[in-house]
Amino acid sequence: MAKKKNGNGGKRPLRSREWFDAKGDPTMAALYLERYMNFGLTLAELRSGRPIIGIAQTGSDLSPCNRHHLDLATRVRDGIRDAGGIPIEFPVHPIQETGKRPTAALDRNLAYLSLVECLYGYFFDGVVLTTGCDKTTPAMIMGAATVDIPAIVLSGGPMLDGHFAGGLAGSGTIVWYARQELAAGRIDMEQFIEMVASSAPSVGHCNTMGTALSMNSMAEALGMSLPGCAAIPGPYKERGQMAYETGKRIVDMVWEDLKPSDILTRKAFENAIVAASALGASTNCPPHVNAIARHIGVKLENKDWDRVGYDIPLLVNCMPAGKYLGEAFHRAGGVPTVMKELLDRKKIHGDALTVSGKTMAQNLRHAIKADGEVIKTYDKPMLDQAGFAVLGGNLFDSAIMKTSVISAEFREKYLERKGDRDAFEGTAIVFEGPEDYHHRINDPKLPIDENSILVIRNAGPVGYPGAAEVVNMLPPDRLVKGGILLLPCIGDGRQSGTSASPSILNASPEAAVGGWLALLETGDRVRVDIGRRTANIMITAKELAKRKKAWKPNVVPSQTPWQELQRKFVGQLASGACLDFAVNYQKIAKTKGVP
Ligand code: FES
Numbered sequence: 001m002a003k004k005k006n007g008n009g010g011k012r013p014l015r016s017r018e019w020f021d022a023k024g025d026p027t028m029a030a031l032y033l034e035r036y037m038n039f040g041l042t043l044a045e046l047r048s049g050r051p052i053i054g055i056a057q058t059g060s061d062l063s064p065c066n067r068h069h070l071d072l073a074t075r076v077r078d079g080i081r082d083a084g085g086i087p088i089e090f091p092v093h094p095i096q097e098t099g100k101r102p103t104a105a106l107d108r109n110l111a112y113l114s115l116v117e118c119l120y121g122y123f124f125d126g127v128v129l130t131t132g133c134d135k136t137t138p139a140m141i142m143g144a145a146t147v148d149i150p151a152i153v154l155s156g157g158p159m160l161d162g163h164f165a166g167g168l169a170g171s172g173t174i175v176w177y178a179r180q181e182l183a184a185g186r187i188d189m190e191q192f193i194e195m196v197a198s199s200a201p202s203v204g205h206c207n208t209m210g211t212a213l214s215m216n217s218m219a220e221a222l223g224m225s226l227p228g229c230a231a232i233p234g235p236y237k238e239r240g241q242m243a244y245e246t247g248k249r250i251v252d253m254v255w256e257d258l259k260p261s262d263i264l265t266r267k268a269f270e271n272a273i274v275a276a277s278a279l280g281a282s283t284n285c286p287p288h289v290n291a292i293a294r295h296i297g298v299k300l301e302n303k304d305w306d307r308v309g310y311d312i313p314l315l316v317n318c319m320p321a322g323k324y325l326g327e328a329f330h331r332a333g334g335v336p337t338v339m340k341e342l343l344d345r346k347k348i349h350g351d352a353l354t355v356s357g358k359t360m361a362q363n364l365r366h367a368i369k370a371d372g373e374v375i376k377t378y379d380k381p382m383l384d385q386a387g388f389a390v391l392g393g394n395l396f397d398s399a400i401m402k403t404s405v406i407s408a409e410f411r412e413k414y415l416e417r418k419g420d421r422d423a424f425e426g427t428a429i430v431f432e433g434p435e436d437y438h439h440r441i442n443d444p445k446l447p448i449d450e451n452s453i454l455v456i457r458n459a460g461p462v463g464y465p466g467a468a469e470v471v472n473m474l475p476p477d478r479l480v481k482g483g484i485l486l487l488p489c490i491g492d493g494r495q496s497g498t499s500a501s502p503s504i505l506n507a508s509p510e511a512a513v514g515g516w517l518a519l520l521e522t523g524d525r526v527r528v529d530i531g532r533r534t535a536n537i538m539i540t541a542k543e544l545a546k547r548k549k550a551w552k553p554n555v556v557p558s559q560t561p562w563q564e565l566q567r568k569f570v571g572q573l574a575s576g577a578c579l580d581f582a583v584n585y586q587k588i589a590k591t592k593g594v595p
Pocket residue numbers: 065096097098132133134171205206210212
């Protein structure tokens with residue numbers, strides 16, 4: 001696209017001019033200007049008519065996964081300056097997956113709100129969204145979608161590969177393994193910490209295909225970052241180079257008036273869904289991507305993930321579904337190589353526009369070929385069908401199951417196979433949230449055996465609040481010692497993207513708002529038919545109705561004002577757990593323009 005002299009594609013003057021020229025009220029312009037000169041910007045710069053570009057900074061000491069964005073911002077600034085823009089860096093509400101109580105998911109909507117206020121209330125013509133740790137990526141894209149000014153994602157990239165005892169140690173996945181070792185008495189607490197810490201050898205986010213790498217890959221598949229951005233490890237030189245190119249590119253995007261609403265189309269979302277299957281992406285992708293869709297005004301629901309994505313094969317051999325980590329994934333070509341395999345099979349829309357100003361197909365022209373090992377070819381995948389199965393029934397309206405992590409052992413032990421249909425049945429053991437689970441799981445009186453299904457409730461967006469990552473529950477120590485390393489799990493909470501547990505999660509509506517899961521009792525039989533996409537309590541409708549009548553909400557009190565506010569307005573995981581009223585604001589930006 002050619003550069004237009006007037007900016008914003010020539011349609012209107014740059015947004016920043018309303019602040020710094022403020023023709024209607026020159027005295028206000030003086031007030032807007034004076035404080036931005038007090039650290040050295042000059043009047044000539046601020047009045048030069050050059051685009052003012054925000055760098056939405058998610059890194060801080062509090063957010064180690066994103067902390068190196070503090071350094072990368074220098075290269076972003078260089079890029080912005082070289083392309084003729086003026087950088088203004090600002091902090092957004094920090095989110096750290098591993099440090100925040102009760103759960104970092106509570107803060108996604110808060111960071112979203114904080115970004116919307118910054119983008120709307122200040123003079124930005126465009127913004128670089130720094131992303132990394134799980135929720136930072138959706139929060140930033142959701143915010144940019146609402147305000148709809150030109151925006152580009154800069155991922156922070158995964159940490160270097162972790163190593164332990166001669167093997168690879170992946171973020172999160174090592175924790176699940178170390179917990180089994182600890183439960184079985186094979187390691188002590190000191191060894192546990194050493195094992196877990198070995199997976200985090202450098203700056204960057206989780207190095208497995210957990211929620212962070214999945215969501216940054218989703219950003220790239222959606223067309224919101226430059227090709228190749230997602231997988232470059234945080235410490236690599238290419239990461240700094242990508243930061244520079246991203247800074248340069250956003251300035252041109254302002255002149256081209258290339259906005260999130262031009263990129264985040266239905267086709268882009270379908271591309272992301274297909275990519276998620278091929279990547280073996282986290283179960284957190286459906287709620288986050290559905291939330292982004294709602295904030296840009298595109299209709300997308302869980303059923304679309306099953307319909308568009310279920311039959312797509314698993315191509316990426318990364319933990320938890322495979323064996324490699326971020327460095328190998330990057331060297332094998334990262335997201336562009338995966339997208340190219342999918343494009344060649346006509347599984348994605350090549351004509352979707354991206355932040356590069358080119359289409360997805362144009363971006364992929366120089367993608368390197370799949371090596372067949374770290375990134376498999378479409379003909380010889382890791383697994384034929386790797387999408388999410390979306391289930392419903394008398395337990396919930398909608399819940400998802402990541403079929404790409406169903407192990408051979410689980411298949412053997414639990415699944416009855418009828419034709420091409422997988423199903424299993426078991427006796428429910430019900431926990432009222434993670435504290436109850438930890439308190440009772442090793443209680444010898446609890447009747448758990450290998451035919452049990454572990455169920456956790458009151459762990460959803462309202463119940464916990466925020467929706468805790470707790471559905472993948474370890475069996476009691478006595479079963480682990482006897483070789484039963486996992487049991488089927490069901491819950492209205494979420495599950496870590498690094499977990500290889502074949503759980504049924506994100507059950508919506510959640511128990512705390514009266515979803516059917518609230519009526520389940522320990523001892524009930526539950527039948528899950530993956531082929532038919534159903535999950536049901538096997539009791540009579542009469543008995544269910546009786547329990548419904550007797551049901552009372554069981555919600556722990558809010559501990560902070562934000563918890564209370566979020567609980568009042570948050571929707572269910574199936575529809576992205578958005579603040580429901582907030583999704584209307586993009587329409588306002590679209591019809592009236594962003595003042
Ligand atoms: Fe931050 Fe995994 S904990 S990316």
